């Protein structure tokens with residue numbers, strides 16, 4: 413999977429930590445910051461939950477398909493992701509391409525795994541971000557949802573670990589199917 417042996421162990425480590433983010437309770441990689449740039453040339457950032465890391469290393473999160481981020485991704489599918497592990501002082505800066513999954517079979521499969529209490533996040537009568545006069549008056553739909561899956565295919569991962577005596581910074585880039593790693597001045 414990776415071409416440079418010197419950096420391979422760090423790639424293995426970061427992949428493992430990302431997978432733990434979806435499975436280990438309390439792991440800081442459960443959440444990441446997603447950045448999009450749609451029209452207007454402004455970076456828009458928000459926290460989302462890392463739901464799954466696929467076999468072929470795509471990162472998956474859920475959202476409401478009426479949300480602004482969907483609009484931005486349709487305008488520009490290039491996204492950045494930021495993960496931070498405070499105990500390990502480990503940061504991952506990731507670049508990739510987001511794909512909005514619209515295949516109804518896939519959506520149904522994932523939807524059936526969403527906890528009933530969390531389903532309301534995707535069933536508000538009005539779109540997320542609509543102004544309301546009182547936070548207790550949000551209405552929910554019974555028979556419809558706006559649940560959507562976003563899959564991010566990764567092209568660059570920058571690993572940075574602050575430690576003594578030397579910080580460690582490595583850029584992993586995806587070539588023709590393989591990841592290549594190079595050390596950078598931290």
Ligand SMILES: Cc1cc2nc3c(=O)[nH]c(=O)nc-3n(C[C@H](O)[C@H](O)[C@H](O)COP(=O)(O)O)c2cc1C
Pocket residue numbers: 443456458459460461462473474475476479480481482540541
């Ligand atoms: C802890 C936390 C987890 C969140 N997880 C998600 C998520 O998985 N998917 C999502 O669409 N929004 C999630 N949000 C809300 C987003 O940060 C954001 O406010 C919302 O999606 C609207 O963003 P947008 O208008 O840019 O689309 C989360 C917020 C917090 C604080």
